[in-house]
Amino acid sequence: xxxxxxxxxxxxxxxxxxxxxxxxxxxxxxxxxxxxxxxxxxxxxxxxxxxxxxxxxxxxxxxxxxxxxxxxxxxxxxxxxxxxxxxxxxxxxxxxxxxxxxxxxxxxxxxxxxxxxxxxxxxxxxxx
Numbered sequence: 389x390x391x392x393x394x395x396x397x398x399x400x401x402x403x404x405x406x407x408x409x410x411x412x413x414x415x416x417x418x419x420x421x422x423x424x425x426x427x428x429x430x431x432x433x434x435x436x437x438x439x440x441x442x443x444x445x446x447x448x449x450x451x452x453x454x455x456x457x458x459x460x461x462x463x464x465x466x467x468x469x470x471x472x473x474x475x476x477x478x479x480x481x482x483x484x485x486x487x488x489x490x491x492x493x494x495x496x497x498x499x500x501x502x503x504x505x506x507x508x509x510x511x512x513x514x515x516x
Contacts, residue, residue: 392505396429397491401507406475412511417478419509421485423457424471427464431495434463435470440487440504445480463494481511 391400402422409418427433440452455461462470476485486506492499 390505390507392503393428394503395491395500396427397433397489397502398424398426398428399489399502399504400424400426401505403507403509405509405511409475410511412481415479417481417483417509417511418475419478419483420473420475421507421509422471422473423504424469425462425464425489426469427466429493430466431493432463432465434492434494435461435489436492436499437490438487438504439490440485442476442478442485443483444478445482448479457489476509478509481513483509485509 389400389402391398404420406418406420410416435456437455438457442450442452458472458474464470484506487504489502489504490499491502
């Protein structure tokens with residue numbers, strides 16, 4: 389697991405290889421990741437959007453932007469956390485992701501950017 393705190397928000401990431409949804413013969417490697425967002429601020433926040441950078445070990449880069457996460461724009465009150473699981477399909481056995489969330493301080497309506505730490509995705513057989 390990797391974690392990072394920025395702007396009073398702690399982002400933690402765990403990754404999982406999904407062999408049942410992968411096809412190594414066709415260079416299709418599916419990974420799931422679980423994100424935990426903890427609000428350590430004294431004010432509630434709303435996650436407005438995400439911006440991801442996704443790298444394969446062959447050097448390719450994909451950028452993904454969109455509203456919210458997994459179809460919602462969660463509000464996270466002070467001292468609370470929000471978790472979700474999503475996925476990423478790579479063309480190689482190893483890759484990485486990082487990015488940002490655009491958040492809103494609900495108390496004063498100001499927006500701010502939270503860093504999503506870089507995390508690795510790799511197949512178990514590649515690590516042996």
